[in-house]
Amino acid sequence: MKACFMSKRSAEVVFACAVFSLVFAGQGVCKPRVRDEVKIPDVGGYLTLACDFHMHTIFSDGRVWPEIRAEEAWREGLDAFAITEHIEYQRHEKDVRTNHNRSYEIAKGSAESLRLVIIKGAEITREMPPGHFNAIFLKDANALDVEEWRDAIKEAVEQKAFVWWNHPGWRGQQPDGKSIWYEEHTELYKKGWMDGIEIVNDDEYYPLAHKWALEKKLTMIGGSDVHTPTGLNYDFHTGEHRSMTLVLSKEKSEGAIKDALLNRRTVVYWRKNLIGEEKYLRPIFDGSIEILNPEVTIKGKGSAYVQILNKSEVDFELESAGEVEEISAPGSVTLYGEKVNLLRIRGKKEDVSGEKEMRLAYKVKNLWVGPEEGLRAELVIKVNLVPAKKK
Ligand SMILES: [Zn+2]
Ligand SMILES: [Zn+2]
Structure with a gap:
């Protein structure tokens, strides 16, 4: 009699589970969402924050909706990110209205609910020279949509943005992938309008840009520049990670990250390599x-x-x-x-x-x-x- 009762209860439980699964299927109730932390120690009283300040969505020439960038960032162990849409190039403009602030506005809620720092950014996308420049900590990205490249960078500087030269050795803009420093770069550098430089972009590393960063005291940046879902670009199950910048920051906040970037407290994490100044790499090694x-x-x-x-x-x-x-x-x-x-x-x-x-x-x-x-x-x-x- 007891056994019979038990089996009836078991059947009820099975039935309830089946109904629950049917009702909630597609609402993410049973789907695990898991974060894979970036495990690199904090150094010298600073937090080592995993950051990616270069990526795109459908609001320029990317293939994903902005909220997905927040979810990817969280899953991949990032602490902060910036979406940097091309100001001058919108591949999907027939389908998506032009508003250079919009991807930030859409992703903000998702980012904050996942305790990520999201920073407003844009990519000033011009012919070489001077090429492409990212600006983050912007107030209004739409104001960068102007005719002259100097005016666009000036506007970013006036908004107190942090500005850097992207992919200086990119084959699309440099002969044979060589990094050439033009007069226009000297002009920007002398004006104090170039705070940093990408020594890594996606899967490329630029040794000459690395040398310039050390000589000219430019902040070293590594960005994924990802356009597709990150899972299509990186083989996560083999342990790959996106190209990123480790920011040595006093705290996990937008203001502290800006302070760290302006003071060149970064290490670039590219493939199996960490790239940065000795004063940061040594404590990372010793702390590990x-x-x-x-x-x-x-x-x-x-x-x-x-x-x-x-x-x-x-x-x-x-x-x-x-x-x-x-x-x-x-x-x-x-x-x-x-x-x-x-x-x-x-x-x-x-x-x-x-x-x-x-x-x-x-x-x-x-x-x-x-x-x-x-x-x-x-x-x-x-x-x-x-x-x-x-x-
Ligand atoms: Zn670019
Ligand atoms: Zn880009």
Whole structure:
């Protein structure tokens, strides 16, 4: 009798679930929405915010509705983003009314409900020179819709925007993809109308622009410039991420992000590489790495394992940058992200003894302090050397 009652209840539950699923199907009730955090440590009292300040929607030549940009940003672990529609080019103008502020207005509610910072921006889209410029922290993007490119950039500057030169090595505007700095760029730079430069755009990296950024003290920017849904551009299930700018910011707010950008506190995250000034890359590396057993004992020419935790999501590719007298360590090693990695070190002599702090010097090949120039870093281990045979 009891068993019969139970099975009736089970059937009711199944029926209720089926009705619930039918009623709510399509309303997202049962669909998981999951955020994949960008795992790179905070440094020097600043938050490391994941940001993308370059993307498009159907309000210029993109393929998505603005609210989708907010959802993508949240799912991909961003903290802040800007939609930067072309002022001068609207691919869908027969279907979509011209209003350069509109994508921001539409995406704002979604962004805020997901606790994302959304910043109003636009892309001034001109022939080379000077090419394309992004302006963010705008008050009114429609005011940039003017005849002369100088007037458009001047208007952005008067609105106290942060302005940068986009994709300076883009093949569509530069011969053979070479980055050429024109007189017009000198003019903008001297007027203080160029705050930054893209050293990365989508899947492209521009070494010369990277050099200029360091020499001229321009803020380094990396943007996705995505036009399609991001899932069509990046293979997320293989661990790919969009090209982005990491902003070292006092807090997660529009004002603090602007302060960080004006003070060049950025690191560009492109493919498996972090690109930025040494003063930021070093604490990111040091803050990611933890040696779990910083003291080991080696008997004569025997070996010991050092366990190294990499808390970040970036796989650090290390290459030896110098020998240590008493021990040998691998010439190259990868410290995989979010893993504990084993480093095997060996004694070089049978009869040495004593406790010593060893500094294993490496170049981190994918942390670029200059154009494709790796950061020098050290792994510090205390080694207790014991002679192989005690007499
Ligand atoms: Zn562009
Ligand atoms: Zn663009």
